[in-house]
Amino acid sequence: MRLLRIFAENLHLFFSMKSIRELYRIGTGPSSSHTMGPRKAAEQFLARNPEAASFEVTLYGSLAATGRGHMTDVAILDTLQPHAPVEILWKPHIFFPYHPNGMTFKAFDAQKKKLDEWTVFSVGGGALAEEGHDRTATNDIYNMNTMSQILYWCEHTGRSYWEYVEQCEGPEIWDFLAEVWETMKAAIHRGLDAEGVLPGPLNLRRKASAYYIRSKGYKDSLRSRGLVFAYALAVSEENASGGKIVTAPTCGACGVVPAVLYHLQKSRDFSDARILRALATAGLVGNIVKHNASISGAEAGCQAEVGVACSMASAAASQLFGGSPAQIEYAAEMGLEHHLGMTCDPVCGLVQIPCIERNAYAAARALDANIYSAFTDGHHRVSFDKVVEVMKQTGHDLPSLYKETSEGGLAKNYQPCLLYTSPSPRD
Helix, strand or coil: CHHHHHHHHCHHHHCCEECHHHCCCEEECCCHHHHHHHHHHHHHHHHHCCCCCEEEEEEEHHHHHCCCCCCHHHHHHHHHCCCCCEEEEEECCCCCCCCCCEEEEEEECCCCCEEEEEEEEEEECCEEEECCEECCCCCEEECCCCHHHHHHHHHHHCCCHHHHHHHHHCCCHHHHHHHHHHHHHHHHHHHHHCCCECCCCCCCECCHHHHHHHHCCCCHHHHHHHHHHHHHHHHHHHHHCCCEEECCCCCCCCCHHHHHHHHHHHHHCCCHHHHHHHHHHHHHHHHHHHHHCCCCHHHHCHHHCHHHHHHHHHHHHHHHCCCCHHHHHHHHHHHHHCCCCCCECCHHHCCCCCHHHHHHHHHHHHHHHHHHHHCCCCCCCCCHHHHHHHHHHHHHHCCHHHECCCCCCHHHHCCCCHHHHCCCCCC
């Protein structure tokens, strides 16, 4: 049994990675795992049962614990209810071994006879999985799935990470990344213009516009940092409002990569072509983590979301500034290493506190990771792959109350809205 368990835990090593199209998903917030994933699952189940007279959906674990704050029920009801009545059951204390974000869909005919039943998991970044099989992903296309393998390839071919992405994805990947970049920029622009209060009981005011205006009054170094904060806040606030964003790698961490790339393009006049190459490298970094560990806060804590986003942005910044493959790997390693152990403890189950602020801080950290790596020759003791391995184990060791259930950490010690997030006793 122990050998079987070890084999199951390392099964990903025997398969290649999927397209970065599965990492960068364009959709609406506030949560890739709690909103986008369940919406997709509901759409697939409806397509399987278009003649159903009623539906029943049971949410388990983290989906049930913070589903109301993340609008999980809204995503499901918006999809299924126009076709037939829907009953949603909340089971926050039942966790499936495969993943904390489990949900069971049932379809019934007019006589209440069950027509179909489907248990599926929202595994992060808007992706779905059933018994370990990703139902929404494209085919495996990368024949290398660790940073050390790809770094070796880069150093021995004279090519860069983005060239490996192009080789595996094909030239059409640039049209896709161009759409990703336009969506990211649009989210920043909308977020900078928007004012008012974010949805939900926290009554949290938007800050991006104020940060942007205030930053203009400072000298270069502080102005630069203030602008990065403003851009990250803008995207994260758009996400919290249910706006259109790109998972990078998730909704909850969607502000980091756009903030860093937008700031560098505006301040350093980098061309769109170079930004798209940086996006490709960032996507490769996130893909490696997704394949070998997790990008799900419910599975591994916020280190898997904001930590991975910081790692992606660090690598992208390093590439833009001419970093060698080794320096880019080092920047990515630092971006993730210094988020190890970060808990996922959203107050009221909303992607607002501390999520929005963490995006801004991680964007600044990414720029620092680039500067630090630029002072080195890229060689260091702890590899990116080792940090990914440690992150996975750390996520496994974290108690469930620190993994998006809102039962511990900040969510427990600052609870102004218990009635909003807690399922009723009859659920």
